Structures are given as C-alpha cells and as structure tokens.
C-alpha cells in the first residue's frame with residue numbers, strides 16, 4: 409500500500425518520470441562531480457547533455473527521487489561509454505605481437521612496459537622489451553634494470569643508435585627468438601612536441617604495431633583531452649594505460665581518453681612496483697569518477713525491489729495460465745540480474761552440490777540459445793506460442809533469424825508448451841507454488 413501511495417504522490421508532484429525540471433539539482437551535482445574528477449570540461453558538457461536527453465521521460469522507481477534515478481542512469485552510461493567490459497590486449501596471428509608505448513615523459517611508460525611484460529608472462533606469453541629512449545642518459549639502463557628484475561630480455565643498442573633502427577632490429581630479434589610479444593618503449597617529452605611525434609610515427613611505420621598504447625598519468629587532469637587528441641590524430645592509438653591510479657585522482661582522465669579517441673583503457677597502474685598493474689574495469693571506474701556510491705547503492709536496492717514486484721506479477725500470470733514467451737524472456741533476464749544460473753540453483757534447497765559446474769555451464773548456454781530464438785520471434789508469436797506449434801514456416805524463419813536449426817526451434821516450442829501445462833497443473837493443483845522453493 410505504501411508503495412502505491414508513494415507512486416501516486418510522485419505522480420501528483422510530477423516526480424514519477426524524469427523531466428527537465430525535476431533533475432536540475434542532480435544535474436549540477438553530476439557536473440560538479442565530473443569536473444572534480446578532472447574530466448575535461450568539454451567532455452563533461454557533451455556527455456551530460458547526451459545523457460540528459462536520453463534520460464528524459466524515464467520512469468522513476470519507487471523509493472528514490474528523480475535526481476537519484478538520474479545519477480544511476482549517468483553511472484550506467486558512463487560505464488557503457490568506457491566499454492562495459494575489460495578490453496584485452498591484441499594478439500597478432502603470427503608472432504610476435506608488437507606493442508608500441510607512447511606518452512609524455514614521466515607518465516610511466518618505462519614502468520608500464522615492464523609491468524605489461526610481467527603480465528604477459530603470467531598469461532604464458534613470452535615477452536621482450538626494446539629500449540629506444542636514447543635521449544635521457546639513464547633511460548636505457550632503467551629498462552635493463554627492470555628486465556633483470558623480472559627476468560625478461562631487453563633489446564638495446566646503447567644511446568648512440570637511431571631509435572627507429574633500434575625498434576626495427578628489436579622486433580626482428582624477437583621474431584628470430586620466437587618471442588610472443590615485443591614491447592617497444594619510447595622516449596617522451598614534457599610536452600607535446602613535433603619531433604617526438606615525428607619519431608613515434610617513424611617507429612610505428614617501421615614496426616607496424618598491433619597495439620599502440622597511450623600511457624596517461626591519472627593526475628594529468630584537464631590536459632588529458634588535448635594530449636589524447638594529439639597522439640590519436642598524429643599516431644593513432646589502439647588503447648591506453650592510465651597510471652598512478654594509486655594516488656587520490658578520481659580518474660576522470662579515463663573518460664576524456666575514451667570519449668576523444670574512442671579507444672579503450674586497457675590497464676591501470678596502481679603503484680611503482682612491477683606487479684602494480686590491473687585490468688581496467690569500466691564499471692568500477694565509472695563509480696570512482698562519479699564518486700556517488702551511496703546514491704548508486706540506494707537506487708540499485710530500489711530497482712531490485714521492482715524486480716521482485718515483477719516476479720510476483722509473473723507468478724500471478726502463471727496461475728492464470730497466461731504465461732507467454734515475453735514473460736519467459738523477462739524471467740530469464742530476471743535470473744540474469746540475480747546473478748548466474750549457478751548462484752540461483754545453489755539457493756534452491758537440496759540443490760547445492762548436486763549439480764556439476766559442467767551442467768551449470770550447459771544450462772547457461774541453453775538459456776542464451778533460448779533467448780536468441782525468442783528474440784527472433786514477432787510480437788504476436790511471443791504472445792501466442794500456439795502460432796508456432798502449427799506453422800513450420802514460422803519456425804524456419806525464427807531458426808534462420810537466430811542462427812539455429814529448425815529442430816532447435818521445434819524443441820523450444822514443444823518444451824515451452826510442456827512447461828506451460830506443467831505450470832498450470834502446479835498452479836491449480838496440490839503441488840504448491842511453482843519455482844519458489846517448494847513443489848520440487
């Protein structure tokens with residue numbers, strides 16, 4: 409009842425949907441948070457305007473206000489913008505994979521070169537590092553020392569050779585030695601510099617890298633945007649490493665890099681030690697940049713409650729025997745929201761320990777297949793599963809659309825009918841509520 413009251417009250421005050429008027433304060437908070445996190449001003453403006461336009465009209469879930477709901481949407485969009493999942497390193501079809509490191513001086517290129525080499529070896533990929541920074545007296549030695557420390561070979565020709573030549577020969581040597589991945593460390597300057605760019609471009613031309621990683625210091629702040637633009641326009645990057653994330657920077661540079669280059673952040677550096685490298689996780693970074701963890705938790709809890717309400721509606725439908733493919737899809741999504749199938753199976757009394765990981769995996773694959781097939785159905789077919797029992801041509805169309813075979817669709821349809829019959833029996837009979845722990 410209080411829930412219904414809440415939604416009626418919201419409607420009265422124009423708070424049931426996100427509108428221009430009801431998120432003014434949240435908008436200000438979000439902008440301030442992003443700027444405080446050192447996201448470039450231009451990037452903030454463009455991003456916030458885009459999210460705002462998208463969010464208008466979105467339903468506000470019970471228990472939160474429009475501003476809070478908006479912040480959650482911002483967080484989701486931030487995560488999406490930064491790539492949703494972790495982007496792995498490139499791997500060339502024929503070894504060696506060549507990685508070119510680029511970035512300003514002092515950002516952590518040389519350190520990151522060693523960190524990457526160590527990371528690769530942990531993935532059973534052999535590595536070699538190439539020292540082309542001939543300008544700073546100690547730079548070559550620095551890489552050699554790191555190489556000794558982690559027992560990874562370093563190729564160098566001292567400080568008198570030409571960097572392009574060193575890179576070329578280094579990659580040739582790696583090929584000869586059957587090395588999996590060769591990482592070319594380069595010289596940086598304190599600022600964007602035409603000579604540095606020209607040399608990088610030449611090295612790139614000479615070694616044809618599979619990956620050009622821009623190394624960006626997380627403390628760079630507003631400048632990260634210009635920096636990325638220059639490197640991306642002049643050299644072309646395929647990804648970035650954000651270093652010094654162990655400091656108190658909120659990491660807004662990540663958003664600038666991503667927004668401007670369109671390329672993913674692949675790793676973050678979290679310390680001076682060679683082990684201090686972590687894969688980049690967009691969701692974690694989004695929350696760190698936004699810095700509004702409390703609001704996010706609140707909205708997530710509220711949303712879970714909505715999912716439960718959904719589940720209850722579903723239960724009613726089952727009892728009334730109106731369960732269709734749409735409901736089925738919703739239910740599988742609900743299961744996904746709640747975690748893996750494995751997690752759910754283990755919550756069912758008596759199930760824990762009875763199912764092997766293999767079986768669980770099969771179950772999850774099966775769910776994905778089913779989802780793909782249902783997505784290829786028309787609205788009408790989803791509402792009326794009977795249409796499919798009687799029409800081979802419909803089933804064929806769905807098979808083609810989803811990339812499965814006719815017999816897979818036929819099986820889905822007949823399984824679904826059986827399930828529905830069973831559900832009806834359970835719903836009306838002595839077997840108790842289906843699917844909620846009892847009745848098995």
Ligand code: GDP
Pocket residue numbers: 511512513514515516517518519520596651652653654655676677678679680684
């Ligand atoms: P390069 O000039 O780009 O090659 O930068 P270096 O690799 O020589 O690193 C410059 C300084 O930053 C060194 O003192 C490193 O120890 C330090 N550094 C590099 N990465 C990180 C990191 O992720 N966290 C911290 N705290 N320091 C780092």
Ligand code: MG
Pocket residue numbers: 517518519541547594
């Ligand atoms: Mg260096």
